[in-house]
Amino acid sequence: MASSNAPERSALRRALWGGGALLLVAAPLLLGQGYELHLLIIAAIFTIVASSLSLLIGYAGLLSLGHAAFFGLGAYVSALMFLRLGVSMWGGLFCAAAVSALAAWLVGGLVLKVRGNRFIITTVAFAEIMHLIAVNAVGLTRGQMGLDGVAAPRLALPGLGTIDFGTKTAFYYLAVAMAALCVGVIARIVRSPIGWGLAALRENEGLGEAVGVSAFRHAMIAFVVGGFFAGLGGALYGHYMQFVSPDLFLFSYTTTMLVMVVIGGKMSIAGPIIGAVVLTVLPEYLRVATTYRLVLLGAILLVAILAFPNGLASLWTGRRGRAPAASRSG
Amino acid sequence: MLLELDSVSVSFGGISALKNVSFAVPDGGIVSVIGPNGAGKTTLFNVITGFRRLNRGAVTFEGQAITGLPPYRIARRGLVRTYQKTEVFPELSVFECVRIGLLNRLDAGFFEVVLGGRRVEAFVAEAPRLVRDILATVGLERKATYAARELSYGEQRLLEIAVGLAAQPRLLMLDEPASGLNKDEAEKLADLICALRDRGITVLLVEHNMNLVMSISDTIVVLHHGEKIAEDVPEAVSQDPAVVSVYLGREWVADA
Numbered sequence: 001m002a003s004s005n006a007p008e009r010s011a012l013r014r015a016l017w018g019g020g021a022l023l024l025v026a027a028p029l030l031l032g033q034g035y036e037l038h039l040l041i042i043a044a045i046f047t048i049v050a051s052s053l054s055l056l057i058g059y060a061g062l063l064s065l066g067h068a069a070f071f072g073l074g075a076y077v078s079a080l081m082f083l084r085l086g087v088s089m090w091g092g093l094f095c096a097a098a099v100s101a102l103a104a105w106l107v108g109g110l111v112l113k114v115r116g117n118r119f120i121i122t123t124v125a126f127a128e129i130m131h132l133i134a135v136n137a138v139g140l141t142r143g144q145m146g147l148d149g150v151a152a153p154r155l156a157l158p159g160l161g162t163i164d165f166g167t168k169t170a171f172y173y174l175a176v177a178m179a180a181l182c183v184g185v186i187a188r189i190v191r192s193p194i195g196w197g198l199a200a201l202r203e204n205e206g207l208g209e210a211v212g213v214s215a216f217r218h219a220m221i222a223f224v225v226g227g228f229f230a231g232l233g234g235a236l237y238g239h240y241m242q243f244v245s246p247d248l249f250l251f252s253y254t255t256t257m258l259v260m261v262v263i264g265g266k267m268s269i270a271g272p273i274i275g276a277v278v279l280t281v282l283p284e285y286l287r288v289a290t291t292y293r294l295v296l297l298g299a300i301l302l303v304a305i306l307a308f309p310n311g312l313a314s315l316w317t318g319r320r321g322r323a324p325a326a327s328r329s330g
Numbered sequence: 331m332l333l334e335l336d337s338v339s340v341s342f343g344g345i346s347a348l349k350n351v352s353f354a355v356p357d358g359g360i361v362s363v364i365g366p367n368g369a370g371k372t373t374l375f376n377v378i379t380g381f382r383r384l385n386r387g388a389v390t391f392e393g394q395a396i397t398g399l400p401p402y403r404i405a406r407r408g409l410v411r412t413y414q415k416t417e418v419f420p421e422l423s424v425f426e427c428v429r430i431g432l433l434n435r436l437d438a439g440f441f442e443v444v445l446g447g448r449r450v451e452a453f454v455a456e457a458p459r460l461v462r463d464i465l466a467t468v469g470l471e472r473k474a475t476y477a478a479r480e481l482s483y484g485e486q487r488l489l490e491i492a493v494g495l496a497a498q499p500r501l502l503m504l505d506e507p508a509s510g511l512n513k514d515e516a517e518k519l520a521d522l523i524c525a526l527r528d529r530g531i532t533v534l535l536v537e538h539n540m541n542l543v544m545s546i547s548d549t550i551v552v553l554h555h556g557e558k559i560a561e562d563v564p565e566a567v568s569q570d571p572a573v574v575s576v577y578l579g580r581e582w583v584a585d586a
Binding site: 185188189192193194196197199200203204206207208209210211212213214215221 | 379381400401402405406410411412413417418419420421422426429430431432433434436438440443444446450453454490493494496497
């Protein structure tokens with residue numbers, strides 16, 4: 001806010017966001033109901049998850065490697081409520097997010113007292129514990145068999161007919177709306193005084209405490225909000241895939257989220273969106289390379305991270321290398 | 331009394347860093363703590379501000395016990411410190427650094443902040459003006475958009491004081507603010523500290539620069555091996571035999 005945001009740049013930025021929004025709305029018309037739309041739905045869901053993780057590893061500076069725990073927890077909560085209690089997806093989404101946030105609060109009370117390696121290891125361990133529960137509580141979760149038949153609802157609009165969220169088009173709009181909500185809330189948080197406190201936590205915890213900024217409180221806010229949206233993303237994922245398994249808790253999911261955040265830009269609002277889209281779409285288009293697909297993917301990501309240490313989002317915020325701090329204020 | 335220490339003792343690993351230290355800081359004015367390296371000055375700061383636990387004794391601020399409170403709660407009451415090794419928020423702009431200090435003035439819950447309650451909106455709207463005023467006070471108004479890490483050492487010291495000022499302290503504790511400053515900068519610092527005192531901020535100073543300490547302090551507390559060996563006005567302290575013997579061989583009243 002202080003300076004450096006030339007009017008042209010902010011106008012360009014608005015135009016990009018506006019154009020992007022328009023494209024998103026028109027996407028089902030342009031792409032049809034095919035595989036491309038499927039990829040966009042996955043990208044939208046992972047935008048939610050990656051954005052929530054960026055709050056932790058980007059803004060708060062907490063390297064949580066257990067984000068898949070909240071993702072999987074949300075998926076299971078919503079799936080179980082649907083299958084066992086007959087609660088529709090709408091209630092399930094809300095409860096999944098709430099339960100994941102509650103879990104984050106409980107776990108956060110323990111792990112946010114420590115930093116560095118101990119914090120990282122504890123978050124990994126939490127996800128591993130959740131995985132083991134999902135595998136072994138067979139009576140509840142059917143173990144490795146997973147839970148299938150997790151459907152999306154139909155929504156009856158009086159006078160307008162019904163919307164079947166089992167269709168790709170309808171679910172696409174739902175996922176994009178949820179992603180927009182998540183990104184909006186996180187943008188709001190990081191630009192509010194809470195965001196200033198997160199910056200204090202990230203940059204210099206001791207100095208922050210010395211001037212009255214509670215590191216624990218801000219870490220907890222990031223953890224709980226992160227858990228909330230990871231749970232929401234997980235629940236959406238379960239209802240879209242119509243299947244939930246213990247694999248959702250695996251470290252590979254955390255890795256994917258992490259790469260999305262870092263590649264896109266961990267301290268930008270657009271970063272996780274870009275990361276989610278790139279990491280969802282790129283592997284599919286690399287299928288032409290058959291055997292060498294993943295090698296190629298790894299190489300591309302490596303080059304991207306070296307060329308844009310602040311993430312691909314720095315392409316349009318113009319922040320490469322170390323950030324000139326003034327442009328980051330919100 | 332604004333701040334009172336009553337028989338504060340701290341030991342770690344069997345070595346006592348502070349032994350039965352008692353003194354008081356009256357409201358208004360400047361109190362300095364001096365003593366050779368290892369005398370326990372920084373430990374004293376850490377104990378008062380909640381960064382280190384004390385073994386025995388009590389710390390009272392504005393008549394209320396603050397012993398055992400976490401640092402941020404102590405800061406919330408208006409007791410704010412700076413660090414011996416200069417601390418800033420390196421990647422943030424000077425403006426943003428100072429703005430963080432302002433958070434000490436805001437008392438609002440998560441939802442009130444995110445939903446933008448009226449108090450929060452007013453606070454956010456007022457912040458830029460407050461930051462500019464504070465930067466002008468310390469003389470960094472031209473550096474507002476610089477990253478904190480881009481500032482010179484002396485400027486970073488001033489920035490740290492500015493961050494502390496933003497937190498609206500009743501008592502500002504400065505840990506060796508003049509270390510590493512040249513004579514010119516140290517004199518400006520002395521002027522700044524006096525200006526803060528004139529605005530009603532009480533200052534507790536740990537400092538090696540004897541010119542600075544002697545010229546601005548109302549009272550000086552001398553620590554040696556964790557014990558208080560003198561507490562008096564500057565002229566008396568500089569004549570005190572115990573103090574002189576501790577500093578024997580040092581250029582006592584010259585530049586440290």
